[in-house]
Amino acid sequence: MPTDIQHRSRVALLLALAVLALLTCLVALGAGRFSIPLDQVFLILVNTWTPLQPEQSWTAQMANVVLNVRLPRTLAALLVGSALALSGAVYQGVFRNPLVSPDLLGVTSGACVGASLAILAHLGSAAVQLAALAGGGLAVCCSVGISRLFRQNSNITLVLAGIVVAALFNSILSLCQYLANTYDELPAIIFWTLGSVANMKLADVAAVTPAILAATLVLLVSRWRINLLSLEEGEAQTLGVNVKRLRALTIVCATVLTACAVSICGSIGWVGLIIPHLGRLLTGSDNRWLLPASCLLGGTFLMLVDTLARNLTASEIPLSIITGIVGAGLFVLIVVKRRMQL
Amino acid sequence: MSAPVISTASISFAYRGGQTVFTDVNLTVRAGEVLVLLGPNGSGKTTLLNCLSGLLRPQSGRIELCGHDLRSLSMREIALRLGYLPQIQTVSFEFSVLDYTVMGRAPHLRFGKSPTASDYSLAQQTLDQLGIARLATAPMSRISGGERQLAQIARVLMQEAPLILMDEPTNHLDYGNQIRALRLIQEMCARGIAVIMTSHVPDHAIWLHSQVGVIRPGAPLVFGQAADTLDEQLLSELYQENISLHYLADRGHCICVPELEKLENSSTHDGREKGERKCNEERE
Numbered sequence: 001m002p003t004d005i006q007h008r009s010r011v012a013l014l015l016a017l018a019v020l021a022l023l024t025c026l027v028a029l030g031a032g033r034f035s036i037p038l039d040q041v042f043l044i045l046v047n048t049w050t051p052l053q054p055e056q057s058w059t060a061q062m063a064n065v066v067l068n069v070r071l072p073r074t075l076a077a078l079l080v081g082s083a084l085a086l087s088g089a090v091y092q093g094v095f096r097n098p099l100v101s102p103d104l105l106g107v108t109s110g111a112c113v114g115a116s117l118a119i120l121a122h123l124g125s126a127a128v129q130l131a132a133l134a135g136g137g138l139a140v141c142c143s144v145g146i147s148r149l150f151r152q153n154s155n156i157t158l159v160l161a162g163i164v165v166a167a168l169f170n171s172i173l174s175l176c177q178y179l180a181n182t183y184d185e186l187p188a189i190i191f192w193t194l195g196s197v198a199n200m201k202l203a204d205v206a207a208v209t210p211a212i213l214a215a216t217l218v219l220l221v222s223r224w225r226i227n228l229l230s231l232e233e234g235e236a237q238t239l240g241v242n243v244k245r246l247r248a249l250t251i252v253c254a255t256v257l258t259a260c261a262v263s264i265c266g267s268i269g270w271v272g273l274i275i276p277h278l279g280r281l282l283t284g285s286d287n288r289w290l291l292p293a294s295c296l297l298g299g300t301f302l303m304l305v306d307t308l309a310r311n312l313t314a315s316e317i318p319l320s321i322i323t324g325i326v327g328a329g330l331f332v333l334i335v336v337k338r339r340m341q342l
Numbered sequence: 343m344s345a346p347v348i349s350t351a352s353i354s355f356a357y358r359g360g361q362t363v364f365t366d367v368n369l370t371v372r373a374g375e376v377l378v379l380l381g382p383n384g385s386g387k388t389t390l391l392n393c394l395s396g397l398l399r400p401q402s403g404r405i406e407l408c409g410h411d412l413r414s415l416s417m418r419e420i421a422l423r424l425g426y427l428p429q430i431q432t433v434s435f436e437f438s439v440l441d442y443t444v445m446g447r448a449p450h451l452r453f454g455k456s457p458t459a460s461d462y463s464l465a466q467q468t469l470d471q472l473g474i475a476r477l478a479t480a481p482m483s484r485i486s487g488g489e490r491q492l493a494q495i496a497r498v499l500m501q502e503a504p505l506i507l508m509d510e511p512t513n514h515l516d517y518g519n520q521i522r523a524l525r526l527i528q529e530m531c532a533r534g535i536a537v538i539m540t541s542h543v544p545d546h547a548i549w550l551h552s553q554v555g556v557i558r559p560g561a562p563l564v565f566g567q568a569a570d571t572l573d574e575q576l577l578s579e580l581y582q583e584n585i586s587l588h589y590l591a592d593r594g595h596c597i598c599v600p601e602l603e604k605l606e607n608s609s610t611h612d613g614r615e616k617g618e619r620k621c622n623e624e625r626e
Contacts, residue, residue, distance in 0.1 A: 006479065224456040227437070228448055234397050235428050239501070240421030240449035285436050288456055 010289045013282060017296040021078070021303075028074045028303045029066050031311060036062050073197040076205050077306040078299040080197070080261040081271055083212050085298020087257040088272025089279060089290055090219055093226050094250050095155050098280075102258040102272040105162040105251075109169035110139025111262040116176035116189045128192070129204070129263045136259035139165050194318030195268035197306055208260040215253040215260075216295065223291045226250055230285075269320045270327030271298055277334045345409065346370045347505045347536040348394060348424075353403030355386075355393055363389045367403070367563045369555055371536045373504060376527060378547035378568070379540040381557035382581060387540040388429065390557065391507050394538065395426045408504065421449035425498035429509040436481040439474065439493045440465055446500025461500075468496045472526070488519040495526065506530065508539040512546065524549060544572055544585075544598050551595075556580060569595065 030041045040058045044066050047054055087102040095104065103109065114135020118128040146161035173193070180186040219226070228236045229247060236243050258272070275298045276290065282297075283289035302319070305326065309317045354365035363386035371377045379387045392398040394405060396412055405412040408423050415423075425446070443465040444457045451457060469475045472492045477485055482493065491511065498506055511527070512520040524546060527537050541547070547554045547568040554571050556564040558580055564571060577585040577598065584601040 221454040224451075225448070225453065227441070228445055230437070231445070232428065234392070235426075237397060237417060238395055238421060238424070238426035238428075239445065240416075240418035242417055284438070284441075286438075286441050 010283060014289070014292055014296070017293060017300070021296050021300045024300045024303045025074060025078065028077070028307045029070045031307050032065070032070065033311075034061075034065055036066060041066055072202045072205055073200040073306060074303055075202075076197040076200045076265055077302040079205060079209065079212055080265055080268065081275075081302025081305075082295040082299035083216070083257040083261040084268060084271040085275035085279070085294040085301070086216060086219060086291060087254040087261075089276035089287070089294040090226060090250050090254040091272070092276055093287055093290075094229050094247055094254075095159065096230050098277065099273075100159075101270075102254060103166065103267075104159065105143040105255060106139035106165035106169055107136040107255055107258050108262055108267045109166045109173065110142075111136035111259060112193050112267055113169050113172045113176065114138070115192050115263075115266070116173055116180075119185055119188045119192065120176060120180060125204075129207070132263040133259055135169075136255075136262060139169050140255050140259075142168075191318060192266040194320040195266035195323075196309070196316065196318050197265045198310070198316050200265070204264050208264050211256055211260050215256040218253050219250065219257075220291055220295075222246070222250070223287045226287045226291070227285075265319070267320065268302070268323055270323040271302060274323075274327045274330055274334075275301055278330065281334060281337060344373050346372050346406070347408060348538070349406050350394070351404045351406075353393060353400040353405060355389060355398065355400045364557060364563060367555075369553075369563070369565045371505070371538060371553070373534045373536055374531045375536050376531055376550050376552035377536075377538045377555055378550065378552045379538065379555045379557060380542075380544055380547065380580065381540075382559075385557045385559055387557055388509055390555075391426070391509055391538065391540065395424055395507055396420045397426075418449050421501060421503070423503050423505060425501040425503040425506045427494050427498050427506065427508040427511060429513060436483050438479050438481055439469065439485065439489075439496075440478040442482050442493055443469060443496045443500060446497040449501060465496070465500060468499050469493075472496050487514045488516065491515060491519070491523065495523075499530075504534070505536045505538070508537065510540050510542070512541060512543070544577055547572065548595050548597070572596075 026038050026041050029045075030036045030038050036058075040062060043054045044058055044063050046052055047056070048063075048067060084102060088100075091100045091102050091104055092098050111132040112135070114131035114133070115128050117135075118131035123131070143158065143161040143165045146164060147157040150157040150160070177186060177189055180189055225241070225246060228239060228241045229243065229250070231239070233243050261268070276294050279290050279294040279297055283293045302323075305319055305322045308322055309319055312322075349370040350367055352366045352368055354362065354367070356362040367390065369377065379390060381387050389398065393400045396415070396417070399413070407415065407420065410419075412420070440462065444461055447457050447461045447464075451461075466475065466478060469478055472495060474489055474492050474496070477489060477493070482490065485493070491514070495511075498508075508527075511523050515523060527539065527550065530537055539546075544554075546552075550568075552568055553566065554564075554568045556571065556576065558564075564576065572587070574585060574587050577587070586599050586601065587596040588599050589596050
C-alpha cells in the first residue's frame with residue numbers, strides 16, 4: 001500500500017534528521033579557533049556522560065573548551081532553535097496562515113522591552129532574563145486582552161491585537177534605545193535584540209529547559225489534533241473538538257516556547273518562519289511529522305548558525321544577522337520550489 | 343417502527359438582536375430515513391442544521407439525539423452520534439485526501455492519541471467504497487470539486503455516526519455527480535444511516551422518496567412525506583414561481599416543471615437582429 005511506504009519513509013526521514021542534529025552538535029563542539037577533532041569531542045562526551053572510561057587521548061584544555069565553553073552555547077542553540085521552529089510550525093497551523101511567525105502576538109517585542117529596561121537599570125544577567133520573560137508575557141496578555149475588547153472570538157482579532165501590541169512595544173524599545181547611553185547600554189540592548197548564545201552558562205540553559213521540554217511534550221503529544229485546527233472552526237467542532245480549548249492550549253504552549261527561548265538568548269528572527277516551511281517541504285502538512293521534523297531542523301539550523309557566528313570573523317556576529325541572510329535566501333528557494341510543484 | 347435518531351419538539355431560533363429565523367419546528371427522523379429540507383435562499387435551512395448539530399442553540403424547544411437531550415451531550419458525544427458535512431470547504435494546508443479522511447476518527451480518539459494503522463486502513467476502505475481510492479495520496483487542494491465532496495463524505499462516514507447532516511451535498515456538482523451523490527445517500531440509508539440534507543431542487547426529495555421539511559419565511563415548517571406534502575401550490579408559493587408537477591406513469595412519481603415562456607422562432611430572430619444591429623452601431 002502506498003501509504004505504508006510513505007509512513008516508513010517518514011520515520012526514516014525523522015531518524016535521519018535526528019542523526020544530522022547529533023552530527024551537527026559534534027561539529028559545533030569541535031569547530032572554532034581552537035579546533036578539536038570530532039572523534040576527540042565524541043570521546044570527551046562519552047567520558048563525561050557515560051560510565052565508560054575510554055583511554056584518555058585528549059588534553060585537559062580540549063575537555064575544558066568542549067565542556068565549559070562550547071557545550072552550554074551549543075545546547076542553548078539546539079534548545080532555542082527547536083523551540084522557535086516548533087512554536088512557528090504550531091502558530092502557522094493554528095492561525096491557518098503560512099506567513100505567521102511565533103512573534104505574532106508581540107512576545108518578542110515585549111521580551112526586548114523587558115530586557116532593555118533591565119539593561120538600563122544595570123541589573124544582572126539573571127534579572128535581564130526574568131525581565132524579558134515578564135515583558136514577553138505582558139505583551140501576549142495585552143494582545144489577548146485587546147482582542148477580547150473586539151468581542152468577537154476569532155483568529156483575525158487576535159492577529160490585529162498582536163500587530164497593535166507589537167507596534168506599541170517596538171516604540172517603547174526605540175525609546176529605551178534613544179535614552180540609553182551610547183558607551184555600554186546601547187550596545188548591550190542592540191546585541192540583545194539581535195540575539196546571541198555567547199557567554200551562555202549551563203545554569204542559564206538549565207533554567208528554561210523544564211518549561212521548554214514541558215511545552216514541547218504537550219505539543220508533540222497533541223500534534224495530530226492540531227491538524228484538526230486547520231479545518232473550518234465549525235467543521236472541527238462537529239468532529240467533537242473543543243476548538244477554543246485546543247487553540248488556547250496550543251497558543252499558550254507555543255508562546256511559552258518562544259518566551260523561554262527569547263529570554264535566554266535575545267530575539268532571533270526567521271527561525272520560526274523559515275524552518276516550518278523547510279519541514280513542510282520534507283514531510284508535508286501533517287503535523288504528526290511536521291512538528292518533530294521542525295524541532296530537529298530548527299535545532300540543527302541554529303547550531304550551524306552559531307558555529308558560523310563565532311567562526312566567520314574574529315569577533316562574534318549576532319545570530320539574527322546570519323539567520324536573516326541565510327533565511328531570506330532559503331525562503332526564496334522554498335517559494336520557488338513549491339511553485340514549481342504546483 | 344424504530345426509535346427516532348433525532349427529533350425536535352417545537353424549537354425556535356433567532357439570531358441575537360435579529361429576526362426570528364424559524365419557530366415551532368417539529369420533526370422526527372428514524373434510522374435509514376432521509377429528510378430533505380427545502381426553502382428559498384436565506385430561509386434558514388443551514389441555521390436549522392446548525393441547531394440540530396449543536397453548533398447553535400435554539401432559544402426554545404428541545405432536541406433529542408438518540409434519546410439524549412442534545413444540551414446534555416458534549417461536543418465529542420455529539421460527534422459520535424452525528425456527522426456534519428458543511429457547505430463551505432476550505433483546507434488551508436495541503437493535507438492528502440487520506441490524512442483529511444482520517445480526521446473523521448477524531449471523536450473516537452482520546453486527547454493525545456493519534457489514529458492507528460487500523461484507522462488508516464478503514465479510511466482507505468472508505469475511499470475505496472466511494473471510488474476515490476486512487477486519490478488517497480493526492481493533496482486536497484488539487485482535486486476537483488466533485489472529488490472533494492466525496493472526500494468530505496468519506497470523512498463524515500469515518501465518524502460511524504447513525505445520523506449525517508449534509509448542507510447542499512449536490513452544490514457545485516455536475517449533473518452526473520449530483521445523481522451519484524443522491525445514489526450514495528440512498529446507499530447510506532440502506533446501511534441504516536439517517537440523513538438530513540438541504541437542497542434547492544425539490545425533485546431530490548421526490549427521487550429519494552424522502553420526507554421533506556419545507557421552510558418558508560414567516561410560516562411554520564411543513565413536515566411530511568415528499569409525495570404527500572409537495573404539491574403545485576406549496577412549491578409555487580415557496581419559490582414564487584409557477585411550478586407544475588407532472589406525473590411520470592412509468593416511474594410512478596412526479597417531476598417538477600418550471601414555467602418558462604417558450605420563445606417563438608420569429609421573436610428570437612427579431613432579438614438576434616436587434617443584437618446584431620446594436621453591435622454594428624457600436625462598431626461604426
